[in-house]
Amino acid sequence: MAHRIEIIYKVPDTRALVRAGQLKKMTFGPKVENVSLVDVYTLDREFTKEQLAQLGEALSNPVVQAFYIDTPAPALSFDWAVEIGYLPGVTDNIGNTTKEMAQDLFRVSFGAEENVYTSQISYIKGALTAEEARAVGEALANPLIQRIHVKSAAQCTQDKGMDTIVPKVKPSHAPGVSEVDLDVSDEELAAIGKQGVQSKDGTRRGPLALDLESMKIIRDYFKALQRKPTDLEIESLAQTWSEHCKHTIFAASMDDIQDGIYKYFIRRATGDIRKKRGAEDFCVSVFKDNSGAIDFDENWLITDKVETHNSPSALDPFGGAITGIVGVNRDTIGFGKGAKPVLNRYGFCFADPFDEEPLYKDAALSQKLLSPRRIMEGVIAGVNSGGNCSGIPTPQGFMCFEPRYKGKPLVFVGTVGLIPKKIGTENSWEKEARPGDKVVVIGGRVGQDGIHGATFSSESLSAGSPSTAVQIGDPITQKKLSDAVVKEARDLDLYTSITDNGAGGLSCSVAEMAKESNGCFVDLDSVPLKYPGLDPWQIWISESQERMTLSVPPEKLEAFVDLMHRRGVEVTVIGDFNDSGRCVVQYQGKKVMDIDLGFLHDGLPQRSLKSTYTKVRHEEPADACPADLGPVLLKMMGRLNIASFDFVSYQYDHVVQGETILGPLHGKGHVNSRASVIAPVLSSHKGVVVSQALNPLYSDIDTYAMAACAIDSAVRNSLSVGGSLKELALLDNFCWCSSNEEERLGQLKAAAQACYDTAVAYGTPFISGKDSMFNDFNGYNAKGEKVKISVPPTLLVSTIGVVEDYRRCVSLDLKLPGDLLYVLGTTADEMGGSEYYSMLGFRGNSVPHVEIASALKLYQAFEAALQEGLLASAESVVLGGLGVSLARTAIAGRTGIEVDISKVPQTAPLRNGHLLFSESQSRLLVSVAPSNQAAFEKHFQGLPCALIGKVLSDSRFTIKDAAGNKVVETNVSELEKSYRSTFKGF
């Protein structure tokens, strides 16, 4: 019989107060009086009474908590009890820790069927109806991964508490392999590709995301072999050939570009830059490993990778985001022989969190999409948990809001790593599994979680999206693995190669490494499972988290296995690497996959795509410029895209590892920064600088301009704190939509062209990237009408660079009264796609363009002035233009300013509103000590640079025009109030 230990606080429990606050915000909220919480541990194993008491003691702190065994904890008076636990098969981290604790305490083991499960009861005092109590459960739980159990107080009394529920996985069928008949009609072949292999019960297993053409190639391959493929073989090919893994659209020939846009624009840019740099080339490993890497100093490399995790985050925001961040950590651990994660960054694109209009996945309106607010809060919490638990600082990030992110949010997560250049005598970034090496898997076990993740994300979101695509992260399992690998096994030289188990699970990681040795053999029976009943194809492609695959030479196996055991890391040998040229998988003594590696990796023929691009003319606003722009600026400061999101910065540990030089918030006024600097080698004054930028609204006008601006902004953000064009690299993340439409592809091609042009001009190579091509939602609104929502074509550009001496870095806050304010760069009438026009409800047409040649000269002068120590502060002018930058720097310094707006360098006389809010690129706002005036100005002779005002000793914030008329007159505290108002209460 299962036992139940319930734990309750004896003193006021903050969590319960917060929970009550949360419920009081619901429609029936006023009826909620109070909430108390009880934590429940359900032990599905026999223990003695004494043991249970000992366990209760171990699980609670007697100072503040009390425990109860097999009897309900005495909650305060309540009307409803809502218990939330996990569904069968969902990873229960606390349950796992408790199991380990019991094993340690009693020196006992748990049988395969024995386990610990956790749940939590919210006891609610308040006259809610049964339906309302149910709604509480739905607000607290995600039905894809959690179960809800609701009881009234009367029912609890009658039943003597809640029920003991053991969410054990019960296998629905005997696992096995089946053959798939591909000798069928084109229609059926297409259906297999689109909806998946048919199970015995007639249901489809979920998307393979293979088009008819690919299905025919697979059919012909097996026809030539004179046998039918197994379901495992089909699933395996689908994973390896997925858009997610093979980037088929970026690889496809497009119009006259034979090589495809990735090779032709992105990779060629890097190649051309490296060639031109010659001895100054700082790239070490680009586009071939899990991350890209550049030189840090003579002994170290830094690595970087930015991932997207959009589709999982749409379904389960917390789970999607946490597995996103710990997943990209593995791209660091899986770089070369294993790099140590030293920095995380994030970027979230959401719909308006105040938008409560529901959307549904199905016509019957039974599957509601999570609300933008719920998605936002879940995603923020997921990265919080993943990053904080892993001990990796997260100083850099942004949030971007646009209504078209309502169908699918975009969740960007990135990790920077540090790795010595040499492991023993060998280069750390080179690795090779050799014939004879063992295939070894470490970390978590395999379950049904995350099946079809790779193929699912290659499709748009609809009612058929699989819930098994949801994964639960367990950062501590990964932390143990990470420490054991990058802090110990790597330097003992115990393995020859390592890679991440991400998309496609074993089917991708093992097959990928098999390329190095030219073959592999895997015995699926040896793969450790979370629970029985998995079909072999599921074991092979499951994306269960926190696993890495390594190749370990036989003579080092014992030492490797021993080390992993001593570090509490599960380790299993599942096969051998060989040079057979084939990928062979065995299950219960029978071959279930036997495909030659050439076909597996290169059997998918290059697609050939056509594109068109038709520019759209948008309406322009026709109003006259308001004389008083004060209220406009105040309103701008509270815009979702401009307002302070410090509540995110404060909940992400940005100082762990003791390396933070410039963090997420600058100045006394704690203004969100656009670049961060860390010193990952504590004994050195060298720093790493990271920044990001994106401009999705510009895509509505011109995707070429959008991409060029994203690069220019990201570069400028880096330079503004002390980054240098001498060593600055880029990462690209294209998040597109409807990439089967020629117009969307035309937009993509133009953006890629801009990437080449801009990157080459700045000498900033791309070192890594990741794309996500189908960010569309097909569903229904509350009236049952069909809606399709596509994200605006979005390109996130991230930069990573090296700072020679971080002691010369500069922050954005104004420093001291009397300091001089300068604008660098020219302002043009470029209001198209601006935040200001958005506020007015227009898009416009005059999108900002990057004047690369003049920008480059300006940036070089800026860099020189910064290195000479002439700048007191610097701010990159981006979203919201100069007006917003003036306000941000003043808020950050908590000091007033006086500015003559007419002094701003401009292409032609602009009206004041446009001078303040135009988003022309390549501009910086800097402050300079009066004593440095001459030295500073010398750097900018012949360049667009103007003294526009000064820093005051009080908090007045005044902008005047040439005639001395006040354009804006307010004070810094008013601006700050507006800046902080939007996310108050988040």
Next chain:
Amino acid sequence: MTPKVLIFAGYGLNCEEETRFVFEKAGAEGDIVHVNDLIDGRKKLDDYQILAFPGGFSYGDDTGSGNAYANKVRYNLWDDLLKFIQQDKLIIGICNGCQILANLGLVPALGGRYGDRQMALMHNNTARYECRWVDMKVQSQKCVWTRGMDRLRCPVSHGEGRFYAEPEIIQALNAQDQVAFRYVKEDGSPANQEFPFSPNGAVEDIAAVCDGSGKILAIMPHPERNWSPYNQDDWTLTQEKVKRGLLPSLPEEGPGMKIFENGVRYFQ
């Protein structure tokens, strides 16, 4: 002598490297040791003068922050640990390490009852993880680790840092001079549990406590994250003032170093 510091690692502790770095910078010799290597007998507590439980997220805070790791130590190393305490040696626990020491009952250990859980670190009043800079004031005159210090500014990074104990325990802590640090406002006045000066709402603004001997310090904020003047959240302003002659110079090191230097100096 040069003291040897054992810095605990494993199961999700994560500040071991910077903790070793600051101890070595302060003049000690540091070893990062996985707890299982102590349990297996590969390493011995006896070989060290200082034990440091660094920050982190041991066991992901499952079953309460620091609880599961404390249990691991309690079930496997308790006798060695007691022996260590009985010698003239030092222990420090920072953040998650502080939570581990509290769960092990090594602080405050009133009445010399080492092993008795007498305090708890509860969820912050904001019910959220808080990473921000705080100001603290030294209270205890008996604590070895805070000798010669008055104020300290450094970051906190925790979700469960609200010090709590029964009133009679608090009374005894005060009476026996075992409160090491309290949160204060920038001007040095009491934080009075007011956010964000007190990041968590701790009883009597308590940020750190020591045992009765003053040799075991459990501190929630992170002094090791303020080892360099360039760690400080306002260093660019300070540097600007230095450049203009308004301040003499940036200090050689961050004020957090003092704690580790005190630990090392105790053996010299």
